[in-house]
Amino acid sequence: xxxxxxxxxxxxxxxxxxxxxxxxxxxxxxxxxxxxxxxxxxxxxxxxxxxxxxxxxxxxxxxxxxxxxxxxxxxxxxxxxxx
Numbered sequence: 001x002x003x004x005x006x007x008x009x010x011x012x013x014x015x016x017x018x019x020x021x022x023x024x025x026x027x028x029x030x031x032x033x034x035x036x037x038x039x040x041x042x043x044x045x046x047x048x049x050x051x052x053x054x055x056x057x058x059x060x061x062x063x064x065x066x067x068x069x070x071x072x073x074x075x076x077x078x079x080x081x082x083x
Contacts, residue, residue, distance in 0.1 A: 005081050009057065009067040009074060013047035017078050019060040023071045026053045038064040 006014035024031055035056060038044040043063045051068040058064060067074065 007074060007077050007081070008069075009047050009055075009065060010069040011047065011049040013049075013067075015057060015059065015065055017081060020078065021058040021060055023074045023078075024056050024058070025071055026056045026066070031056050034058075035064060035066070 005017040007017045007020070009015055026032065026035065035044060035053075045063055045065045048066050048068040053066045053068065055067040055069055055071040055074055056064060057067060057074065
């Protein structure tokens with residue numbers, strides 16, 4: 001049984017580490033398209049608290065979490081919990 005491990009994605013918002021598929025930068029055209037499609041479908045969760053989006057987190061259930069924390073920082077937090 002997996003114990004849920006929550007990762008801080010900024011400003012008191014957390015996601016389950018085991019449900020993350022990818023953490024990507026929002027600057028590429030495919031990432032922007034993914035965000036727009038998610039907004040159209042209602043599957044985007046904005047955790048930026050009004051700040052600039054620096055990371056796009058793709059979740060296992062198809063949801064997309066927008067974060068104001070850099071992808072490298074989120075990846076580091078995931079790796080830190082592994083050890």
